[in-house]
Amino acid sequence: MAQVDIVNLKDNADPARRLRLPIRDDSGRHVGDLQCIDRSILDEPGLIDDLTTWRNQSMPFFLTQFSASKERTRRWLESISLPAHDRILFVICDPGGNRLGNFGVCNIRPGSAEFDNVIRGRASDIRNLMFHCGMTMLEWTFAGLGAETAELHVFSHNEKAIGLYKRLGFSAAESLPLRRIEEEDMVKYSVVDRPEANAGFDYLRMEFPIERFRQAHSAALLTG
Numbered sequence: 378m379a380q381v382d383i384v385n386l387k388d389n390a391d392p393a394r395r396l397r398l399p400i401r402d403d404s405g406r407h408v409g410d411l412q413c414i415d416r417s418i419l420d421e422p423g424l425i426d427d428l429t430t431w432r433n434q435s436m437p438f439f440l441t442q443f444s445a446s447k448e449r450t451r452r453w454l455e456s457i458s459l460p461a462h463d464r465i466l467f468v469i470c471d472p473g474g475n476r477l478g479n480f481g482v483c484n485i486r487p488g489s490a491e492f493d494n495v496i497r498g499r500a501s502d503i504r505n506l507m508f509h510c511g512m513t514m515l516e517w518t519f520a521g522l523g524a525e526t527a528e529l530h531v532f533s534h535n536e537k538a539i540g541l542y543k544r545l546g547f548s549a550a551e552s553l554p555l556r557r558i559e560e561e562d563m564v565k566y567s568v569v570d571r572p573e574a575n576a577g578f579d580y581l582r583m584e585f586p587i588e589r590f591r592q593a594h595s596a597a598l599l600t601g
């Protein structure tokens with residue numbers, strides 16, 4: 378069961394009260410924060426531009442592929458992302474507040490939650506940034522959201538992402554067949570029965586149970 382009120386977190390309009398999850402490197406040094414995309418951050422200059430650019434540059438790695446625009450991103454944030462009870466999106470920032478990417482959790486339900494919308498947006502000199510973000514998000518998924526299992530879905534040919542998820546501790550649980558469907562202004566991939574598949578790659582479901590996380594990182598949940 379979620380131990381935090383997701384909608385309330387995103388409804389926050391005071392920048393000082395924004396949820397910030399500290400990102401730490403292997404030696405415990407603070408290298409940045411995952412800042413919750415709440416109402417207080419929406420008008421921060423450049424935020425919507427960055428999210429739009431990053432989505433466009435990473436489009437081939439997602440189920441729904443379209444041409445992102447600032448208007449569409451804002452509409453999606455305001456009408457879908459912020460009001461949703463089961464999803465939350467964070468922007469990855471260095472200690473100076475520079476935005477480096479985004480990282481979300483969706484399908485938050487009793488017992489589990491799913492990594493979502495993981496994008497490395499721009500370079501920085503923070504080594505292994507996405508790995509450290511992933512660790513922060515795992516700790517929050519287990520200790521904050523109360524999930525027993527962290528899950529995610531990834532295209533089976535997305536080697537960079539699968540490499541990151543395996544380094545974090547996820548393992549493949551299921552390989553789901555995909556069908557590519559072209560619509561007027563977008564391409565959509567849907568999970569189908571094997572004979573209907575035409576994508577040329579699968580949708581890999583990966584999971585990471587809390588017991589395995591505890592065994593690997595016993596200190597993390599105690600301090601999380």
Ligand SMILES: CC(C)(COP(=O)(O)OP(=O)(O)OC[C@H]1O[C@@H](n2cnc3c(N)ncnc32)[C@H](O)[C@@H]1OP(=O)(O)O)[C@@H](O)C(=O)NCCC(=O)NCCS
Pocket residue numbers: 435438494495496497498499500501503504505506507508530531532535537538541
């Ligand atoms: C999947 C992903 C988050 C993994 O990121 P990663 O762990 O940094 O691994 P990569 O192999 O991509 O990057 C290796 C190095 O290249 C650099 N790099 C990666 N993406 C970059 C970008 N957009 N701009 C500049 N440098 C980048 C980084 O310096 C990184 O090294 P570091 O971690 O020491 O800083 C990233 O490849 C990405 O954003 N892919 C597109 C979106 C995607 O596929 N998301 C997952 C969907 S399930």
